[in-house]
Amino acid sequence: MLRYALIYVFTLGAMFTLETTPAVQNLTVTSWTGLLAQVSVYLMHLIDARVVAVGFQIKSMDSGYSVAIRAGCNGVEASMVLAAAILAFPSAWGSKLLGIVSGVIVIQAANLLRIVTLFYIGQWGNSALTVAHLYIWPSLIILDVLIIFLMWIRWQAKHTRLA
Amino acid sequence: MSNPLNALTLRTLLWAPVCFAVWYFLAASHTHWAGVIVKHLVDATFPVHLPMQEHGSNLLFLMQLSSTQLGYPSIQGTFTGTIRLDVLLHGCGVPLFVALMLGTPSAAGKAWRIPAGLVMLLSYELLAIYGSVILNGLKMLHLIGADTRILFGLHWNAQAFLLAESLGKLVLPTFLAIVLWAVFNQRFIEANFIKPSST
Numbered sequence: 001m002l003r004y005a006l007i008y009v010f011t012l013g014a015m016f017t018l019e020t021t022p023a024v025q026n027l028t029v030t031s032w033t034g035l036l037a038q039v040s041v042y043l044m045h046l047i048d049a050r051v052v053a054v055g056f057q058i059k060s061m062d063s064g065y066s067v068a069i070r071a072g073c074n075g076v077e078a079s080m081v082l083a084a085a086i087l088a089f090p091s092a093w094g095s096k097l098l099g100i101v102s103g104v105i106v107i108q109a110a111n112l113l114r115i116v117t118l119f120y121i122g123q124w125g126n127s128a129l130t131v132a133h134l135y136i137w138p139s140l141i142i143l144d145v146l147i148i149f150l151m152w153i154r155w156q157a158k159h160t161r162l163a
Numbered sequence: 164m165s166n167p168l169n170a171l172t173l174r175t176l177l178w179a180p181v182c183f184a185v186w187y188f189l190a191a192s193h194t195h196w197a198g199v200i201v202k203h204l205v206d207a208t209f210p211v212h213l214p215m216q217e218h219g220s221n222l223l224f225l226m227q228l229s230s231t232q233l234g235y236p237s238i239q240g241t242f243t244g245t246i247r248l249d250v251l252l253h254g255c256g257v258p259l260f261v262a263l264m265l266g267t268p269s270a271a272g273k274a275w276r277i278p279a280g281l282v283m284l285l286s287y288e289l290l291a292i293y294g295s296v297i298l299n300g301l302k303m304l305h306l307i308g309a310d311t312r313i314l315f316g317l318h319w320n321a322q323a324f325l326l327a328e329s330l331g332k333l334v335l336p337t338f339l340a341i342v343l344w345a346v347f348n349q350r351f352i353e354a355n356f357i358k359p360s361s362t
Binding site for chain 1: 172179326
């Protein structure tokens, strides 16, 4: 347990340090955030055609209301928390890779749902947006990370036993 | 429910609204006590006087610095800036932790583990608020072009600020709740996930 915790903290620390370097911020995080805005709007068009993405912003053409997706809102941190947990866990590299790829996809899907819901909650009321944005959704996203990780360790334990 | 993960998820999601509602309802008194303790910490350690006010779940610290303190002795005047901190932002792991503990099917030791976890999370919250006062003070001094070293001799570093902000505000409050839950429920995790008996 102690060994796992040490490797985990070291891996996560290295990932966060790397993520906050200006080069990584500009190259990956910023472009990823822009892409998220585009995909969110694509999804919103299924129910609401009067929404556009402008850079990191999502804007309603009817009300003029807009939200900006900023660093910290793009699911990258949650993905790193999961990736570090999987990397630190003693398991085959193939299992780790599968866990990280599928886990990150699920986290990003949850984050898209978060962005879409926050956009509409924000139009409803500012205090509701604060509660949902700052308190409830971060908890739901990290709970999502925990559930994915527990699913993965259960799956890889059975997979290892069968192999 | 035979699947422990389904049971954990469902029970946690059922407890979460209750825990969040209680936590949010108690926000005003919670903010007050957090403010009282952090104010004592700030008064005891800060090199400058920082009056504090409460506004809902926010703590406002008024930073007042003379031009001499800022390193501009030739100019007369005082710089005033406000640091606004949301207490609940640093403590949103509390309801998540309680919901997870109550949602865990194994009942052993909850009576002491929940209060112990709460003490740890609330201690983190107080330290995080205190750390945020330092970070935002540094940022403010940097933005007005003053020497940041008047705060504990610290140098301004944009990357370190971003790292501390993302960890302290966005990740650690909820992440610590998960870590504490995992530490308190090692047997449950081992029996049901790491070495599951069922096929």
